[in-house]
Amino acid sequence: MANVRDDETAPAGRGATTEPAGTSPDLLRLRGVDVTLGGTDVLSGLSLSVGAGEFVSVIGPSGCGKSTLLRVAAGLTAPTSGSVERATDNIGFVFQDPTLMPWRTVARNVRLLGELAGTERKRLRAEAAQAIETVGLAEFADRLPRELSGGMRMRASLARSLVLRPDLFLFDEPFGALDEITREQLNLVLMGLFRARSFGGLFVTHSVEEAVFLSTRVVVLSPRPGRLLADIPVTFGFPRALDLRYTPAFAALAGRVAGLLEGAL
Amino acid sequence: MRASDPSPGRRGHGWVVRVGGPLVVFVLITAGWYALSYLVLAPDQRFLLPPPHEVLAAGVSEPVRGELLAASWVTTRTALIGLGVAFAIGALLAVAMARAQWVERALYPYVILLQTVPILAIVPVIGFWFGYELGARVIVCVIVALFPLIINPLHGLRGVDRRLHDLFDLAGASRWARLWKLQVPNALPHVFVGLQSAAGLSVVGAIVGDYYFGRGEIGLGLLLARYSSRLQSAAMLAAVLAACLIGLVAFWVFGALGRRIVGRWSEAWGA
Numbered sequence: 001m002a003n004v005r006d007d008e009t010a011p012a013g014r015g016a017t018t019e020p021a022g023t024s025p026d027l028l029r030l031r032g033v034d035v036t037l038g039g040t041d042v043l044s045g046l047s048l049s050v051g052a053g054e055f056v057s058v059i060g061p062s063g064c065g066k067s068t069l070l071r072v073a074a075g076l077t078a079p080t081s082g083s084v085e086r087a088t089d090n091i092g093f094v095f096q097d098p099t100l101m102p103w104r105t106v107a108r109n110v111r112l113l114g115e116l117a118g119t120e121r122k123r124l125r126a127e128a129a130q131a132i133e134t135v136g137l138a139e140f141a142d143r144l145p146r147e148l149s150g151g152m153r154m155r156a157s158l159a160r161s162l163v164l165r166p167d168l169f170l171f172d173e174p175f176g177a178l179d180e181i182t183r184e185q186l187n188l189v190l191m192g193l194f195r196a197r198s199f200g201g202l203f204v205t206h207s208v209e210e211a212v213f214l215s216t217r218v219v220v221l222s223p224r225p226g227r228l229l230a231d232i233p234v235t236f237g238f239p240r241a242l243d244l245r246y247t248p249a250f251a252a253l254a255g256r257v258a259g260l261l262e263g264a265l
Numbered sequence: 266m267r268a269s270d271p272s273p274g275r276r277g278h279g280w281v282v283r284v285g286g287p288l289v290v291f292v293l294i295t296a297g298w299y300a301l302s303y304l305v306l307a308p309d310q311r312f313l314l315p316p317p318h319e320v321l322a323a324g325v326s327e328p329v330r331g332e333l334l335a336a337s338w339v340t341t342r343t344a345l346i347g348l349g350v351a352f353a354i355g356a357l358l359a360v361a362m363a364r365a366q367w368v369e370r371a372l373y374p375y376v377i378l379l380q381t382v383p384i385l386a387i388v389p390v391i392g393f394w395f396g397y398e399l400g401a402r403v404i405v406c407v408i409v410a411l412f413p414l415i416i417n418p419l420h421g422l423r424g425v426d427r428r429l430h431d432l433f434d435l436a437g438a439s440r441w442a443r444l445w446k447l448q449v450p451n452a453l454p455h456v457f458v459g460l461q462s463a464a465g466l467s468v469v470g471a472i473v474g475d476y477y478f479g480r481g482e483i484g485l486g487l488l489l490a491r492y493s494s495r496l497q498s499a500a501m502l503a504a505v506l507a508a509c510l511i512g513l514v515a516f517w518v519f520g521a522l523g524r525r526i527v528g529r530w531s532e533a534w535g536a
Contacts, residue, residue, distance in 0.1 A: 071431075074435060075435075076431055093431070093432065093435055095428045097428070099428045101429065101447070101450065102531070103451075103453075103530045103531075104450075112446070113432070113436050115442075116436040116437075117436060144529060144530050145530075146532075
């Protein structure tokens, strides 16, 4: 398995040549992060950075510590060793499940983070309404989560994370449980957001296709303990249409990522 | 995109099932009661279990009717005050236990002890210490009703989705905001479950208290003791029915409150 590390790509973070024009300094920088949880090494010597205007997907085998990586990035879990630097406190976190409060309507769920941050009421209402509009839930703003489909709940969850206009977005396989069509729709919603707000994104997924389609870089992790195997730039311009996925260039890149992933197993 | 249809048809035949089932059981119980009175007991033994219509007749004829109404009011009032006090104590303890592990560790054994208190044995002692009037009776109610009002809210406060806690962590939320915006709403369905069981228990507490005190204001317990000592079995059974009715109404009231307040979203409450 060790030979997998001898890949052509630099394992130590973003190569300078792959930086898209206009990328600002790093919003998030992990250096040599080790995480040991309950005696198990989950992440090992991981270095990774995300700049504004970068959308970095993290892909790796199940249990390789992808979710832990996000928790470390968010500051929810402290690394056992290594350093985590964040240039912003305004972080959006989107969980694997919608994780909405069942007693709050969509609109009130979306307002939650603003309430906690003490955002002025009127402004918060406006921001929340806009976030709900952005994810296409305007006519469902007064519904309770239980009255929505899985895809709509995920949209609400996305809107909730948008309301404070975060600089850095962390996504923990947000669309993993959705059907293919809903997933494609939400990929487009997310890409639209990324284009409009140009935040820094760190996106954990199981899907090679989704990773390549959405990202400016794809990071491949090894099985546990998760190490960085490859950091691959994705240079397709934005906006990207769904049929980009059927082009030879896309297939070649996706094939390369899939190959690295299989090689890791 | 469409909203998932919230359980159609559940409403259509709902009330038939809701009323029909209990009605069938009621008829069966009444029939069994008549069978016992008329078929099992010889006429000279029938005073042991008078048939239902005699019990009803005894209950609605004076002076029993007036006595039952007055005693029911005394019992209901005591039970409600006891329930209110138990609710306040239970909520405070549950919040304290949910917030600090050392508080939970320190109190938990005693909370469990509450449930195993041999209430019949300590009622006379309570009377001895606190007298035989309202205060002492309320104390009995509180002891009997407190357990579900600690345990249920505690489960609700603790049972919050871990990721929602993460969200509050990320937002740098205060403990106060976490309590009011996250833990308390999450606990509400459990609180109503607790109130439903505690309401019945509190009625039992009020009756037991006054039955064993054997003096003071006349509630259903004292009335029961009196009728039974006079071998007025029809009146006694009427008093038992009155007690059941109070418990039933209390249970139903808190059920209705629960459905009204959390029923829209809580699966446990019919959402």
